[in-house]
Amino acid sequence: MPVTEEAEAVDAFEEHRKHLVAVAYRMLGSMAEAEDVVQEAWLRWDRVDRAEVTDPRGYLIRIATRLALDRLRRLKARREEYHGPWLPEPVASVPEPAEVVEIAESVSLALLVVLETLSPLERAVFVLRETFAYSYAEIARILGRSEPTVRQVAHRARQHVEERRPRFDTDEETSRRVTERFLAACANGDVDALLGVLAPDVVLVGDGGDKAKAPRRPILGADKVSRFLLAIWDEGAGAADVRVLLTRVNGDPGIVAATDAGDPIGATVLHVTDGLVQTIYMVVNPDKLGGVRVGSMLPIG
Numbered sequence: 001m002p003v004t005e006e007a008e009a010v011d012a013f014e015e016h017r018k019h020l021v022a023v024a025y026r027m028l029g030s031m032a033e034a035e036d037v038v039q040e041a042w043l044r045w046d047r048v049d050r051a052e053v054t055d056p057r058g059y060l061i062r063i064a065t066r067l068a069l070d071r072l073r074r075l076k077a078r079r080e081e082y083h084g085p086w087l088p089e090p091v092a093s094v095p096e097p098a099e100v101v102e103i104a105e106s107v108s109l110a111l112l113v114v115l116e117t118l119s120p121l122e123r124a125v126f127v128l129r130e131t132f133a134y135s136y137a138e139i140a141r142i143l144g145r146s147e148p149t150v151r152q153v154a155h156r157a158r159q160h161v162e163e164r165r166p167r168f169d170t171d172e173e174t175s176r177r178v179t180e181r182f183l184a185a186c187a188n189g190d191v192d193a194l195l196g197v198l199a200p201d202v203v204l205v206g207d208g209g210d211k212a213k214a215p216r217r218p219i220l221g222a223d224k225v226s227r228f229l230l231a232i233w234d235e236g237a238g239a240a241d242v243r244v245l246l247t248r249v250n251g252d253p254g255i256v257a258a259t260d261a262g263d264p265i266g267a268t269v270l271h272v273t274d275g276l277v278q279t280i281y282m283v284v285n286p287d288k289l290g291g292v293r294v295g296s297m298l299p300i301g
Contacts, residue, residue: 012056013045019057020064026127027068028075029088029112031291037067062142065124069143072120079116083210085218087283088112090249090267091291092256106131107250109281110166110271113205117164122157129154130161167273172253175272179253182270182277183246186233191226198222199276204229209285212265225280249292256292264289 020041024034041064053059079086088109115123124143128134136154140147178197185193204225208214213232219225242265245256254269267289271279283289 009046009050012050013042013060016057016060020060023061023127023132024064024068025091026106026112026115026131027065027123028072029116030288031089031091033071033075034068037064037071040067058138058141065128065142066144069120069124072123076120083208084214084216085205085207086116086209087205087207087281087288088116088250089288089291090254090269090283092247092249092293108252109250109269110279111161112250113281114161114164114166118157118160122153122160125150125153126157126161130158166271166279174275175270176253178272178275178277179246179255179270183244183255186229187244189230189233191230194226194229195222197277198225199273199278202277202280204280204282206282207285207288209287211286212284214282214284229280247292258293262293264292267292 017038020038021031021034024037025031028034028037041060044063045060048059050056090109091107115126118126121143125139128139128142129136134142136147136150139145139154140150143150145153181193181197184190185197200222201220202222202225204215204219206214206219215228219228241260243258243260243262245258247254247256249256249267249269252269254267256264256268257266258264265286266282266284268283269281270277271281
């Protein structure tokens, strides 16, 4: 059967879809928003005269990046009015372009939180340059800026991120083992064991978005954090009808709690440094948990 023009358009778009989603997610911190951007990019691709497009990949990344940039500018204002701390949307796995070797922590919640402190333009340049290794000339074409401007923005963004980027343990086995000990201590109600894995100055950041119970401000210090964790475990996570899974969230060992039906009720990621939990990111806003459905994940351990 001859291939129709419509089928060719679909095939050409699908070839680059994962790359577009990967870029948009890192720019927006939300898989739902990233998917919306990619859908809008498809609508534009479907309407364009493709005979005039000599570089489909370049055209699509330019459209998707600019759409994500416009959306991020609008989201910035809404996030400033968010109820309590705003955290990125956790995902059990992130579509990755096979041809790109990403830096190890490019989807970690800790880094995405830092990227929230950049301006939208800085974030776009940082993602394209540092994660996907686009050249300055390519980024200039994508964003419609001059190459010297892109270089200046990239330098400023890189410096900003390096000053705020958390230091990670490079040993993934250590992070997994600490996460296992953390989970066991919570499940057993063992405050001493829990204190044994928490750094003295540990910080817990919760995101309930005014739709689920979560602290309105970060909780500071091992004593307060341990008491909060054991209290919420007794209230919900330890219930008989709740499943708790040690899995991979945003590339790191994480913990997902879900109903028996597999509907997620919370996702927790630990930032481990020197064998101790330095920061706890806990997302319980139901609107942000679509990417961590238990049925789509595999346990680790």
